Amino acid sequence: MYYFRKWWLGLLFVLGVGMIVLHYGYRLITLVLSIVFKFSQLDINLYNSINNRIYQFSNNGYESLLIIFILIIPVLVIWFILNVTSGQFKRDFLSDRLTKSLTRYVPTENVKLISAEEKRANWWIRKGRIVKRHGKLMLKIPCGNNAAIIEIIRKRCDGYVNQWLAQNYPNSNWSPLEIKHGLFITWLYVREK
Structure with missing residues (x-):
């Protein structure tokens, strides 16, 4: 909700x-x-x-x-x-906190391609969510199909997300970041072991 x-x-x-x-x-x-x-x-x-x-x-x-x-x-x-x-309400609240910490400020006066990709990466990161599937927690972040945006999001998530999840869910062990390519969209997953 x-x-x-x-x-x-x-x-x-x-x-x-x-x-x-x-x-x-x-x-x-x-x-x-x-x-x-x-x-x-x-x-x-x-x-x-x-x-x-x-x-x-x-x-x-x-x-x-x-x-x-x-x-x-x-x-x-x-x-x-x-x-x-x-418990989904709490997970959604924590997801919101995580995605806010992963978004970066992009100055609006900079109109380079990198700036546009950073803004798009911020947009995709805000769609991230912690859900429970088959009794296990999972963080999933959509990335679109742009390789540059996927790489930006992966770099932001690398290391930090697992630390954050371990801190906020201390009784869970988390697997490393996975990238799953779909037909129209690519997802970044961090699953509970």
Whole structure:
């Protein structure tokens, strides 16, 4: 859950903003329309017809978003409980700390190819995650298929990652860094022995 926080927080933000816009936007639009119709001396029946349509759209949209919001909250609570009980929440939190320590600052005024590769390496490193597969812990970091980026990430991880994992998971022994090439993406793995 912690790993996907940008997605579900973004979804909740969009739903909240949508509900606010539909709820208070209707009032603003009716206020503006009443002023326009009053000063333009247009037909009041047309105003009532437009006002009813806007009210129905606003009310139906607000209720739909409210239902979606109410359905998402229990899913998020259940997801949180499952993550906490399985230990994945803690692993995601530690993964975030590890990936932040592996990212490097790249000055924006430097527009060389090396700078672009370093930025891309930072982007891939942020996707790294500690997971539990078949009862064993595993750190996996995607690298794309660019050999220079793979080498940058491998150099950053070499030695440091095993030390960090041994320090944060003292009861586990970790194998050396492995590189697995796939069809479209290359992965760096550090597995628990």
